[in-house]
Amino acid sequence: MTPTVLILCTGNSCRSQMAEALVNHDLAGRARAVSAGTRPQPKVADGAIAALKQLGLATDGLYPKDVDVFLDQDVDLVITVCDNAKESCPVFPKPVRSIHLPFHDPHGEPLESFLAVRDDIRARLVPAVKEALGL
Numbered sequence: 001m002t003p004t005v006l007i008l009c010t011g012n013s014c015r016s017q018m019a020e021a022l023v024n025h026d027l028a029g030r031a032r033a034v035s036a037g038t039r040p041q042p043k044v045a046d047g048a049i050a051a052l053k054q055l056g057l058a059t060d061g062l063y064p065k066d067v068d069v070f071l072d073q074d075v076d077l078v079i080t081v082c083d084n085a086k087e088s089c090p091v092f093p094k095p096v097r098s099i100h101l102p103f104h105d106p107h108g109e110p111l112e113s114f115l116a117v118r119d120d121i122r123a124r125l126v127p128a129v130k131e132a133l134g135l
Helices: 015-026 046-054 083-087 111-133
Strands: 004-009 032-037 077-080 097-100
Touching (some): 004 111, 015 111, 046 111
Parallel strands (some): 004 032, 004 077
């Protein structure tokens, strides 16, 4: 069975969405990523969508979700990408491995900031998932 990675941040509008798309693309068939927020925003940031589309990645179906949606699902790994989410990360019904890997929040900044964060996520988070899951 394909392991599930939950990528968690506060708003689930920038970093966690880009991480979800990158993991699902780069580790397709080996890991399944979902993302959520502790206080989800109304929509995914335009800069995050633009940064993903620039790589030719699919953005259909990306929308902010509340972490509560995933509490009763089988999750193999939780990655918090902001300090706030780490502090308010919920307790899952069964023990789940977690990694804290913070990234700069590009919200409200120019597209270049989103591109830099996207590339940083690809360079640090995707390998961390591979290592944690033994892929």
